[in-house]
Structures are given as structure tokens and as C-alpha cells.
Amino acid sequence: MTNTIGLICGSLRRNSYNRIIAQSLAEMVDAYQFRWIDINDLPLFNEDLESSGVQEAVTSFRSAIHDVDGVIIVSPEYDSGIPGVLKNALDWASRPRSVLNRKPVGLIGATPGGLGTALAQLQIRQVLEAMEVRVLPFQKVLISQVHKKIDSDQFVLTDEHTKHQLERYLQQFIDWIDHTKV
Numbered sequence: 001m002t003n004t005i006g007l008i009c010g011s012l013r014r015n016s017y018n019r020i021i022a023q024s025l026a027e028m029v030d031a032y033q034f035r036w037i038d039i040n041d042l043p044l045f046n047e048d049l050e051s052s053g054v055q056e057a058v059t060s061f062r063s064a065i066h067d068v069d070g071v072i073i074v075s076p077e078y079d080s081g082i083p084g085v086l087k088n089a090l091d092w093a094s095r096p097r098s099v100l101n102r103k104p105v106g107l108i109g110a111t112p113g114g115l116g117t118a119l120a121q122l123q124i125r126q127v128l129e130a131m132e133v134r135v136l137p138f139q140k141v142l143i144s145q146v147h148k149k150i151d152s153d154q155f156v157l158t159d160e161h162t163k164h165q166l167e168r169y170l171q172q173f174i175d176w177i178d179h180t181k182v
């Protein structure tokens with residue numbers, strides 16, 4: 001199977017900055033394919049739904065994660081924490097058996113604010129560690145003032161420093177996928 005990285009965006013907003021950042025990753029390497037893993041159609045997590053039969057959106061979300069070699073989550077920060085839609089998606093990924101268990105996962109976040117989603121990333125990492133996910137250690141990509149780093153008409157990342165930072169992170173993530181396979 002072709003090497004594939006799944007991309008999850010923690011924002012449902014149409015012109016999401018985080019989605020633009022995630023899209024830019026997909027254009028940075030040839031050795032991997034990228035696949036969007038949508039969280040838009042997931043219902044609110046409810047244990048009752050597990051016994052009555054989960055919806056197609058949940059099944060395809062879980063199998064998309066299962067099929068990829070690693071997942072990169074690109075997420076905003078809401079109220080100094082993890083966006084509810086992303087936490088909801090991670091809860092669906094975790095039950096009844098975690099499809100993220102031992103899966104390599106990378107974390108990136110962008111905000112027009114000054115702290116680059118640092119607080120949200122701490123929470124996301126905490127949740128992933130509870131799920132025994134192999135989160136890329138040590139490296140962080142905290143993109144602040146993101147509105148100044150993209151072309152908002154073309155919806156593309158233009159800031160060269162951020163591009164280099166993302167390229168470096170992506171290479172480290174690919175190495176992490178290889179490292180966790182052995």
C-alpha cells in the first residue's frame with residue numbers, strides 16, 4: 001500500500017487557517033500521499049449509540065484512521081483548550097477499541113493569537129497519551145499570527161519561515177513513522 005498520512009483538522013470553519021496549514025503539508029513531499037479524515041459528520045459521542053449501532057460517518061472515520069500510516073492533527077485552540085469537535089472525534093476513535101492505539105500522530109496548531117495554540121496542544125497530547133498514541137515527541141509547531149502568514153484570497157500559506165518549519169516537522173514525522181514500525 002502507498003505510504004499515506006491522514007490529516008485531521010480541528011476546525012469545521014470553511015476558511016479555517018488550520019485547514020490551509022494542513023493543505024500546505026500535502027504539497028511538501030512526494031514520498032507520501034495525504035488523505036483528509038473528516039470529522040464534520042460525526043455525531044456527538046454517546047455510549048448509547050455504541051450499542052444501538054454506530055452511524056456510517058463513525059465507521060468510515062475509524063476505518064480511515066486504521067488505513068493510514070500516521071495522522072497529523074492540525075487544530076486551533078478554543079478557550080485555552082481543545083476544540084470540542086476534535087475531542088468528540090478522538091472519543092469516537094477511542095471506542096470500543098482505539099484505532100489510534102500505537103499509531104504515529106503529529107500535532108500542529110495555528111491561531112491569529114500570540115501563543116500558537118500551546119495550551120490546546122498540551123490538552124490534545126494529554127488525551128492522546130491516555131489513548132496510548134505514539135505522539136511525535138519533543139517537536140512543536142506553534143503558529144501564531146497566522147492571518148499574516150497566508151494569502152487570504154488564495155487560501156495558501158505564504159510565509160517562508162513557517163513553510164520551512166512545516167517541512168522540517170513533516171520530515172521528522174515521516175522518520176517517526178519509520179522509527180515506530182521497527
Ligand SMILES: Cc1cc2nc3c(=O)[nH]c(=O)nc-3n(C[C@H](O)[C@H](O)[C@H](O)COP(=O)(O)O)c2cc1C
Pocket residue numbers: 011012013015016017018019075076077078079080081110111112113114115116117
Ligand atoms: C470559541 C472560540 C474560542 C477561542 N479561543 C481561543 C484561544 O483560547 N486561543 C487562541 O489563540 N485563539 C482562540 N480563538 C480564536 C481562534 O484561534 C480563531 O478563531 C482561529 O481562526 C480558529 O481557527 P481556524 O481558522 O482554523 O478555524 C477562539 C475562537 C473561538 C471561536
